[in-house]
Amino acid sequence: MLRGNNLGGAPRTYGSVNNSDVSASVEAMPSNPDVGFAGFSPTELYNLSENIITNIYTVNSSWRTLEKALNNIGSRKDNQALRDKIHMTQLSTNQLISATSRDLQRLTQVVRRGNKQQKLQAERLTADLKEAVERYSLMQKKIAEKMKQHLIIPNxxxxxxxxxxxxxxxxxxxxxxxxxxxxxxxxxxxxxxxxxxxxxxxxxxxxxDVNQIMRELSALVHTQGEAIDTIEGSIENASVDVESGNSELRKAAQLQNKNRKKLLILAAIALIIGIIITVILVTQLK
The missing domain is CATH 1.10.287 (Helix Hairpins)
Structure with a gap:
């Protein structure tokens, strides 16, 4: 399972605080990702997961860049170079978020043939990207509002x-x-x-415009949840079937024991009757 050791633990920061979790995730990757289920591509799953993790880290890095720029807008450090940097940061990050959303959609399709842990990993990545995009979008709105208040117009x-x-x-x-x-x-x-x-x-x-992307991510979370519920339902059904089968086997064994006892009783009765008849015949012959 990709990054199986991270499942169920604390959420990754993806660069919002540090990158140690990302490094740990990379080290936890299987050394040979080409071995997997029939018709399933662990290599593609590995590559998609790596790209998504890297992109989430980049989105959080862009958020920190915009946060620093926000404090400089309207100050003595404010100039056209700062505005250009803000523009380029947002432009590249917007494109990156759209590409990452497409990667997540593909990842969701890939893990449909995977196991429960891989589906949970895709669900975790979707939630992490959604959180990063929401935080980044809020910072964009703050930047836009402050830039409108402090427009730089050429002389x-x-x-x-x-x-x-x-x-x-x-x-x-x-x-x-x-x-x-x-x-x-x-x-x-x-x-x-x-x-x-x-x-x-x-x-x-x-x-x-995060509305469409957030709708897509929410739909992915819903789809992933249904897939995991289906797996859990299958496991529960299998458990019920096994328990039902064991119950039937126990009933069959009990019935077999009863039949065996009946046969033994009938055999004993037949033996006793045979002995009695033999004794009677011997007595009459004498």
Whole structure:
């Protein structure tokens, strides 16, 4: 069983505190994963489990990165480089979560031909990923809200009309220059508004829509639970069948003993009758 020594123990942290549990899980892997049931691929089960564990660790690592970034947003350390790092972290982690969800769906299919421990392992991994995604999604929402409150807008490239105030131009030139300044300021304000809207949309787009993924993970947990219940039901039915068979054997043995006793009694009666008849015949002949 993959990581059988971890079943029933404390939940793994997958990087949220340390990675010792992950290392222990890797060491607990079988040295030869190619030996297994007919029609069952322990190698694929091993690889999928390893990928999922690594990805859960990465999601928790991204959560810690965002947590540190959250404290810097709006402070003197806040700059465009920090915002770009947040964006790239969320983009890569969102893609990783989607890929891990697909791996879990495949793992659930693979362990259908496995044993109960392997099904429990898949159920544990699903629960761990679900917990990591929920924590990561909550951090994303906090990041998005704070970034909206502290938007970074590039400085305007418009120079304005500071250098245009010349004493030697006539009133008409001053009027034209003033109109240009107003137009430039309006364009700048419009560009600022568009830039603000674009950045807000990017912030909102970076927030992973976990609703669908959580529904998929919940469905996997339900499916895995049904599979485990089926195994337990089969074991219980087999136990009942064995007990019923033992009861039937005991009844058959008791019936056989009764029949044997009856035969012995009948044989004894027949023997006694035979002796009596023999004695009578001998007496008459004399």
């Amino acid at each position: 305007s490239s418009v120079s304005g009309a500071e250098e245009s105030a010349q004493n030697d131009i006539d009133d008409q030139a001053r009027l034209i220059q003033a109109q240009r300044q107003i137009q430039n300021e309006q364009e700048f304000e419009r560009d600022m508004l568009l830039e603000r809207e674009a950045r807000v949309k990017q912030i909102e787009a970076d927030v992973l």
